[in-house]
Amino acid sequence: MYNQKVMEAFANPQNVGVIENADGEGMVGNASCGDIMKITLKIENDIIVDAKFQTFGCAAAIATSSTATQMIIGLSLDEALQITNAKVVEYLEGLPPQKIHCSVLAEEAIKKAIEDYRAKQAAKA
């Protein structure tokens, strides 16, 4: 059902975990739907220097979270906000149609983590 690239991302996920004292944190989804994704970011001068994820969900959810964290490390916040679920799916060379919604979670988690960071910055200022 999944292609080789998705299988690899699922079987050897990168950036698993939680960043202590993260600058931004985003959690989306809910347990009854069977999908929760949490992304934590370390941000320096508006650049994402580290990203980690934790995911409760199917293989596609794990593969897309891992891929999304890999794609955003090193990007500015504005660049990271341009990483849509379609780009994650493209990087993975496609997902089965019924699994596309899993990739949306990764995009939403990143957006939420960046919003969290910006809200904290605004509060400080």
Next chain:
Amino acid sequence: MRIYFDHAATTPCDKRVVDAMIPYFYDNFGNSHSQHFFGRETEKAVAESRATIANLIGSSPNELYFTSSGTESDNWAIKGVALSRANKGKHIIISEIEHHAILASADWLEKQGFTVSKLPVLPSGVVDVDALEGMITPETTLVSVMYVNNIVGTIQPIKQIVEIAHKHGVIVHTDCVQAMPYMRIDVKDLGVDLLTFSAHKFYGPKGVGALYIRNGIRIDKLIGGGGQERSQRGGTTNTPAIVGMAKALQIAVDEMEQNNKHIESLRDHFVQRVLNEIPYVRQNGDLTRSVPSIANFSFEFVEGEGILMFLDLNGIAASSGSACSSGSLEPEHVLLAMGVPIEVSHGTIRFSFGKHNTMEEVDYTVDKLVNIISKLREMSPLFNLKDGGTYNV
């Protein structure tokens, strides 16, 4: 490593079954309805197979109808009886834990203006038989409850259901697909009016099922055609598959005791080790009221597909519920009906053992499973090593 723990989905053909079938592909390939000697040879083989199976389930040969599958038999039983008795009433009762073949047939009847009630299930995985009598109305014509549940393996109280239903003149069908090859089936002892079974669940070929219809039960036919199956089910008789089904059932019955003992020892060892070695796991279904072949677990804080795929990468084949519905993202209706919380139900895996499995395979699988669950929990935001797990994040 190629380990098969999905015998509730299908079983491999026994070699002796295939050997019995082979002649009916080459030398004795005739249409059993042809008048010439090619036809007469196969007609004889079909008649003998029918007699063998009838004898093994305690029916008359003329009460046994061959179909293409358990699904076809279920469709025929539900729709055929409901339609033929529509002038008496348009209400049927099924259970909450039926196979999709029954659920889909009941849905179809609802679209035709019938009403369908569902007998509830207890947390043990056994239907609440005490609720049945109160659900029967003067309009009720049919009750259909499976003999053994395909997800958790629990045995349903069919005799009691028959007793209650017959008191009210209601016909009883049971889907017996998961009961064979673990239980002796005697239709007279069970007392049911119709009974479905399918060869590929007991080491026979795919593509052949049967429906027992007690003499005297009226049923509309679904598949019209030639005069096959006493004009009740059209379609050229599938002689090799029917010969294979008879051989498979004969072997299943002859070797049932030793196979059950072996399979039960595998299942019990597996369950024991999983419960001892993996925290936050829930075993679904009352094992004291189950066939020996199925172990169903919900692993908390992780999702079933990931478990299944890591097992697959390690050469272990299991199932996340029913293979028939694995294409869908719907949580398993049987577990929800049993009261398993929806978030927990997502982490459910069914292991179903068979006569060729070994204790080494069981031990290898538990070893891998321990690592897989801990790896997935490491990735889960619902779990951390220090505090354990919670769904309230």
